[in-house]
Amino acid sequence: MELKIIPISSITCGERFRLDYGDINSLIESIKKEGIIQPLAVKQTSPDTYHLLAGGRRFQACTKASITDIPVRIYPETITPLEMRSIELMENICRKDLTWEESINLKNEINELQIEIHGRKKSTAVDAEGWSERDTAELLGMSNTSVSADINLANALKVFPELKKATNKNEAMKMLRKLQVDVIQEEISKRLMEKRARTPIEQQLLDLSNRYIVKDFFEGIREVPDHSIDLVEMDPPYGIALQDLKKHDNIDIQLHTQYNEVPAEDYLVFMSRVIRECYRVMSENSWL
Template structure:
């Protein structure tokens, strides 16, 4: 790195904030790994094993040796874009770390990552030896909850990642839809609608993840889940014809009309038919048998005037 480029990053990051300016002299700021490229890291003493408190920002922030930090096995995000990590690494190399990571203390020299894995991985690419971190006490359940909540608030997540994180928060952290909504700043209905995306066929979910369809398209497809054949036809049209969300919604509404469920019919037996015939003859009335199942139903008596009804009731009383 040229001297000109190195100087551009000096003084930035956490130490440029008023909270930290008193913690770094001009000399120490130039030697700190958060503000130097990897070719200058050898200047930092490797004998420094314990985290050092450097300031406060919603809690104590300490510089933790990166070698003492282990990833969170319950990290909800399993894939990290290599190009995005490289861009972040370049930013860290030039500007320093702006947002501390959060870790949980496991032992005197061991910490587990709670949030900030992209910053952690990018810092490893740069070659930093220390990272600014909040050190929190959290049990495993709380650890997972904190990691998931931070994850769903990222702007670059695809809808299935968000829905999966919601489901894990509900299933593994025993959160209700309402409590989850309060945690992530969403309405209860928004949480429920997001979770429904997980009910889509795998082919449609993959298309949503790879951005071949939008979340608006996915919602239109969800509205005809009870008609899977029509759903896949519409899915094909969205992909092949590049349908707008509005047009997809219009087509899905037509599909719902076509799929109106027909009530099941049950055949009237000869015995039942004969009985209805006898009733009609006896009361001179239009009587109809409506079967609800093979063994149950109702008898409907039709009349066209009050006088006709009165005559029928008189015959019943004999």
């Protein structure tokens, strides 16, 4: 690579990453006052001609400002198209006026280009050959988590175009999480419906009945594995001597004969055992 000042007329522009450079009047004024602080990147195509690799906005501003000579970094003719594109993208990623969509798409394209150049890394070993998202993060000087999330979001934009309606990246991330939940729930529902369609109604009823354990509580709960229940609802008999209170009530005779109440003097011990067993079978973050 060589640093040099060349005529702006000797530079040609190919396909640019940014189609719209927006308002560059402030940049024109800055260049007129301070000159070009960061040289453009070009590839030499002949002794007197160059192809612009990076710095399209500065090039347009210099052209409009009627600047004739500009500083450039000259890359050799042997540079590959992939390396040319990589240089352009790497320069663009440092821009401050990119939209959130442009920014994540740039990171994704840089990652894909590097994989195309170096091959995809097949091992997590430090000295493994190839390229990974972690390498892209190191190249950009960003965290692996951040770059990975941006790459995932960029790929999601291709599947869910409605994400483009988001006003910023955080909003797009929230929209994506909701879409992912909706897709998962839809797939689960679809699979359940397909399974039910293949299962005779008699088998469905049998499967449902097998979900109930009708036994003495302390006997039946032994069959329940630890930390396997998400919701526990209790309706224990209350130690209030209900049968004695109702013994003169002829309306509910069946209640008198079938209602098994825990004696008041045993109630604290009884409830302590119940709560202890419930706690054993309840999963993390479950409800009682």
